[in-house]
Amino acid sequence: MSHVVLLISPEQIKAMKSHYSSSLAAKLPPGSIFSAKPPLCTVTAYKSGKVLFQGKNAELEAVKWQNGTTVAAPKKKTTSSASVNVHRYSPPANIGTMSVIGSDEVGTGDYFGPITVVAVYAKKEQLALLKELGVQDSKNLKDPQIIEIAKQIKDVVPFSLLTCDNPKYNALQAKGISQGKMKALLHNQAIKNLMQKIHPEQAEAVLIDQFAQPEVFFNYLKGQELFQANATYLCTKAEGIHLGVAAASILARYAFVKRFDLLSEKAGFKIPKGAGFAVDEAAARLIHEKGIDSLNEFTKTHFANTEKAKRLYQQKYHK
Ligand code: MG
Secondary structure, three states: EEEEOOOOHHHHHHHHHHHOHHEEEEOOOEEEEEEOOOOOEEEEOOOOOOOEEOOHHHHHHHHHHHHOOOOOOOOOOOOOOOOOOOOOOOOOOHHHHEEEEEEEOOOOOOOOOOOOEEEEEEEEHHHHHHHHHHOOOOOHOOHHHHHHHHHHHHHOOOEEEEOHHHHHHHHHHHOOOOOOHHHHHHHHOOOOOOHHHHHOOOOOOOEEOOOOOHHHHHHHHOOOHHHOOEEEEEOOHHHHOOHHHHHHHHHHHHHHHOOOOOOHHHHHHOOOOOOOHHHHHHHHHHHHHHHHHEEEEEEEOOHHHHHHHHHHHHHHHOO
């Protein structure tokens, strides 16, 4: 069942409620202002300003309100993926059915290992097949499933993978290039590479899984040769909006996991993902076994984990 979520101003929600007055539902879901059932659709407006359109006519119904309405700004200016982000780069309601270059990155929150960015070209004719192969939001998948799906789709869709290994990452970081800027540069390059690969064919649109506000994203790319697209969209949780982004996310994760396994091999023990205490312990062990300089090869050294690992190393190995 298809669904669309719009962020709509309180005045507009009032107008919607009177528009749907003949089909209002008696029972209200928690946190909602109204719920209505026009033909083949359920419309539910929430106090947060989100309006959810569900059912066969979800897109048809949503379009009525998407165009020419005042769309409420997000409450807080935040890049948190939980926030609803509406801006001029927000994708149209029918994005999920378009031929799209989708891009996503993995590894940004992990102390160990690289950042991997993948752009995938998913044509509309391939979307059913991708779904069939199990492509979906990778947040719902475990690594072994991701690896299985990745192996299948890597020969089905054209893609471009870029890996920023730890020594490179640390060198860029030391030059004052923020992680956000690195990601923007990698996305831009992966998309350009992919466009070259599929040339002369062109995607209908580019959809980037958003990690910064659009103006910040494009600011990072000032002075760079930007990819040229028919349309460019940025939105958070884009892997749930187009299978191209979902596939990109899966392939990026696959590349990350493979690189991570190599690092474990080099370390001589299994290194952990994330940035928690297990990571500090593993880094302390690395310092003990391979010296402090080895962190450059294995980790994103500017993370707070480095200092924690040094302290742990002192406590554990230098009593
Ligand atoms: Mg992402």
